[in-house]
Amino acid sequence: MSAPIARRRRPPSRIWAVYAALVVLCAVFLTPLYWLIASALKPSYEVFVFPPVWWPAPAKWVNFVTALTQLPFARYALNTMLIALLCVVGNVASSAVVAFGFSRFRFRGRGVLFVVLLATLMIPYQVVLVPQFILFHALGWVNTFLPLTVPAFFGSAFYIFLFRQFFLTIPRELEDAAVIDGASWFQVFTRVILPLAKPAVTAVAIFSFQGAWNDFLAPLIYLDSPGRFTLQLGLSLFQGSFRSEWNLMMAASLAVMFPLVVLFFVLQRYFVQGITLTGVKG
């Protein structure tokens, strides 16, 4: 509808100028990514060469195998997957429940509580880091996955906010009908609201998977024995142990981020939806 208007306002020559600028910028933005991939495939004698080698020949795909077996990355991947899945389940379930409470029931202190909830978003994690560590240390949870997963089951402010925004857009008539039919509020939540909230569930699942997959500080503090490390910890350990083997380091980096990139392309629509759902209304 609005496309013709936009086109009429802009002379074609200006469109081409924008195009040209974008193509140049794209090239600049893509170069580090290309360099990451090219470096990962280089044989070691092509790593420290000046001028740099643009096209690795021969492409050493075996670098991925070498990099991922130098350290037990399969183990790290399993650990990370377990933590990430638990976080996804915990975050989706608990945040959706809490958000439903905030979006549907009247309560005198509700507004204040919601402001408190949003305020916790403004507080850096490091503020609570030390006492949390002491708490988990006292519970004997250090060097287990519990400090990394249990908190997810108590709702996370950001995801609660995201779910609430979404729930507010669901018309109440639907649940009123269910209530009249004798459904309890919990049934309304699980049978009526959750099925309608699939985009929000997907967005929160993606974000919390991404968050757990990429988390570094908490695993760094809580996991001591290498057998329990996550992928990100493994990568940083790799950096310490194989300082100048850039081809292997880039291969390991690439392998670690690969599942996320795939996830992004498969679920791109939900990604964008989730981002706009939170950001613009923030």
Place this chain on the structure above:
Amino acid sequence: MRVAPRASYPARVRRRVSALERREHWWFLAFISPWIVGFLAYFLYPVIASLVLSFTRYNIVQPARWIGLDNYRTLLSDPVFWKSMQVTYEYAIVAIPLLMGAGLLLAVLLNVRVAGMRVIRTVFYLPSLIPQVSLALLFVWLLTPEFGLLNYALYMLLHVQGPDWLGDPRWTMPAVWLMSLWGVGSTMVLLLAGLQGVPKELYEASAIDGAGPWRQFRAITIPMISPVLFFLLITGVIGALQTFTNIYVLTGGGPDYATEFYNLYLYQNAFLFHKMGYASAQAWILFLMAIFWTVLLFRSAGRWVYYGGLNL
């Protein structure tokens, strides 16, 4: 406590606080109870505990010893603490406007409707997907003085010898800015969504009134997307106050404390030197800073953020 709200209603209304409504209160509390527990255990308790801890000397192994304000006094005369403060704000003061400016410029360019735009947008967003550890590792490699791609590009394009980015204290902060600039995609996406929410009629009407593109940008676009700008500013400040992982991997705080970010020093005190009390004092100052900036920004919002235009 749960009965209190009922008691304070005016008498006429109280009759209407029916059994149904009271049941609603219980449902509310039942549904939000996970968060209440989490808030108390993982937020309120730690915040209070860290205040108490900040008045003690504590290394986890031995019992804590009360030392009053000593930690705060030591902090105030600790040059590394002040350096960490300076580094954090030096980062924020450049990186936040840089990211918002570049993100806005990019979003405006990407808001043109032409073929292939989806692909181009994805290209700019792609770097934001890279986990911090990998991102920092890649930049260590890109910024290597002799064999890094950046210095090679500088040599080829400008015929200058690039600096030792991560080895020279004068150049590490610019390197950090550069690294964050590559992740501008996540900022751009939000601004783009904001731009697309501005009703086209506003531009048409103002064009009839004779407004040029720059005037339109200043008088329509900026006010209409000001909620997004505000969101980015807040998250930018909080993000700067949280910076840790990428710096830990990129430089570890060096060289010569040139990138010793606030949380890096906090982490080192707590988990390398086991000065839990000292680190808690740092954490509390961080807490106060976060509150200060949040309150300040929200106060300022009334003056420049326009919420009437949200078109969702």
